[in-house]
Amino acid sequence: MPSLIAKRPAVKFFNPATDKWTQPFWDAAVQHRLVGASCAKCGAFRMPPTPFCPHCHSQLLNWVDLPGTGVVYSYSIVASAIMPGMDDCLPYVTAVIALDEAGDTRLISNVVDIPVDQVRVGLKVRVIWDDDWGGMTIPRFTAELR
Amino acid sequence: MTIRDKTAIVGLGATPYYKRGQSAPQTLDELVGKSILAALDDAGLGVGDVDGFAYFAGGFDTGMLMETLGIPEVRFSASLTGTGGGSAGAVGLAAAAIVSGMANVVVCVGANQQGAQRFGSITSRYDATPGNVFFSAAGLVGPGHMFALLARRHMHLYGTTRDHYADVAINIRNNALSNPNALMRKPLTREDYFKAPLLADPHCLYDFCLESDGAIAVIVTSAERARDLRQPPVRVLASAHGGARDWGRSIYWMNMPDEIFASSGHSAVARNLYAMAQVNPSDIDVAQIYDHFSSQVIMQLEDYGFCERGEGGPFVSSGATAFQGGQIPINTDGGQLSCGYVWGMTHVREAVEQIRGVAVNQVVGAELALVTGGPSNVPVSGLILGK
Numbered sequence A: 001m002p003s004l005i006a007k008r009p010a011v012k013f014f015n016p017a018t019d020k021w022t023q024p025f026w027d028a029a030v031q032h033r034l035v036g037a038s039c040a041k042c043g044a045f046r047m048p049p050t051p052f053c054p055h056c057h058s059q060l061l062n063w064v065d066l067p068g069t070g071v072v073y074s075y076s077i078v079a080s081a082i083m084p085g086m087d088d089c090l091p092y093v094t095a096v097i098a099l100d101e102a103g104d105t106r107l108i109s110n111v112v113d114i115p116v117d118q119v120r121v122g123l124k125v126r127v128i129w130d131d132d133w134g135g136m137t138i139p140r141f142t143a144e145l146r
Numbered sequence B: 001m002t003i004r005d006k007t008a009i010v011g012l013g014a015t016p017y018y019k020r021g022q023s024a025p026q027t028l029d030e031l032v033g034k035s036i037l038a039a040l041d042d043a044g045l046g047v048g049d050v051d052g053f054a055y056f057a058g059g060f061d062t063g064m065l066m067e068t069l070g071i072p073e074v075r076f077s078a079s080l081t082g083t084g085g086g087s088a089g090a091v092g093l094a095a096a097a098i099v100s101g102m103a104n105v106v107v108c109v110g111a112n113q114q115g116a117q118r119f120g121s122i123t124s125r126y127d128a129t130p131g132n133v134f135f136s137a138a139g140l141v142g143p144g145h146m147f148a149l150l151a152r153r154h155m156h157l158y159g160t161t162r163d164h165y166a167d168v169a170i171n172i173r174n175n176a177l178s179n180p181n182a183l184m185r186k187p188l189t190r191e192d193y194f195k196a197p198l199l200a201d202p203h204c205l206y207d208f209c210l211e212s213d214g215a216i217a218v219i220v221t222s223a224e225r226a227r228d229l230r231q232p233p234v235r236v237l238a239s240a241h242g243g244a245r246d247w248g249r250s251i252y253w254m255n256m257p258d259e260i261f262a263s264s265g266h267s268a269v270a271r272n273l274y275a276m277a278q279v280n281p282s283d284i285d286v287a288q289i290y291d292h293f294s295s296q297v298i299m300q301l302e303d304y305g306f307c308e309r310g311e312g313g314p315f316v317s318s319g320a321t322a323f324q325g326g327q328i329p330i331n332t333d334g335g336q337l338s339c340g341y342v343w344g345m346t347h348v349r350e351a352v353e354q355i356r357g358v359a360v361n362q363v364v365g366a367e368l369a370l371v372t373g374g375p376s377n378v379p380v381s382g383l384i385l386g387k
């Protein structure tokens, strides 16, 4: 039996919310730019963006354009619904993505559009964008399989 | 100065465990009140003796409980922050109040009633915040979906398998079979396990704890006062809560350093707990390990030093945690996976019964019992009780 293609989670469970610390990430997303929050003083990346650098307590951030690539650090295949409204989006793959050129930071996201049995830890992935997803533009990740 | 051996649990009360929603039409306050009255009766104390409440996960409305139970005056009412991580630590909060002179007789109570909102999908109902957008967009609809990411990383790093997770679930189910209070009393076979729906691979249905209703209360007082009460005192040897920054918000963060990501986040609390109790893992006779997810049982066994990091899967599969013949029997009542889920208070209850020597699956000669609170965002917590 051919493996199922990884879908997207249900948009109905998503509620947008931002504040001044996360807004630049989502503003860049609208332009399909994956950016990372880097401390303007010491350079350390942090994800998600928070008010202080934990290393030097600077509040100044540089929003750095990232290459949009990374590797799957961990993942989970959601294959069964635990509540109504999930069935149409199964299976989907939740994933933690270790981002290239962003220190040791990781993004909580999804791997999409490839067979779920091809997803593994260490898989190289690149960002793609879902526009108008519950009012925001959401980064997700996919892979070129050979 | 520590709280070591200065207080004791002297009363224990519980409602029956109900399948999700089946405690209705009783209200949540009613369940809480029933458990408190039962615990006071067990201790031989009355509502007039109570002068403190120590909660976790935000607790309950102390004023409401005083109003309905007729508790005349309270001098202490506090809760640990966080969620189910604090269940074992609430007893330490009570001990801290008593040792510092802020209260004499403190109620610790936990309860849940899952009517409209199931805990399995609770994160999907959190208010939208700038922080949780990152995981709600990804479809991480419940804690079991989030902890699955830690479980997968553990498999990648250490070679842990779904067979190991199955052995956790089967081990704990075996203990429920003989417990009349347990909700799941049918044997769980490996075939059943592997046929179950994969809710969040590698977690299947049997890796998730039960969704149940119920309330459990314990009464804590000073070691001196405990001597004259109805029940043999269960000594509070240590209770610790907190955790490391590198664990922090854990499943809501997912940026923990690699050596901590695939863990339960309990190592700092375990170190402080053993130091306070002045015991080692090998001294513990029975352990009640917070089992919201089978994978997290394996990671807690590692964090509490019962085996090396990465060895938790083979350790469980070797039978080391079995009630019959295991070196460290765990979740002897059937745990939250198979007996009942009351935010970790079931584990406190079972540890008290083991130390009293009245447990259904009694570990012969049990003198030291470990209880852990739920791996979650800081604080997590632990408790060591003694005879």
Ligand SMILES: [Zn+2]
Binding pocket: A039, A040, A041, A042, A043, A044, A053, A054, A055, A056, A057, A058
């Ligand atoms: Zn800095």
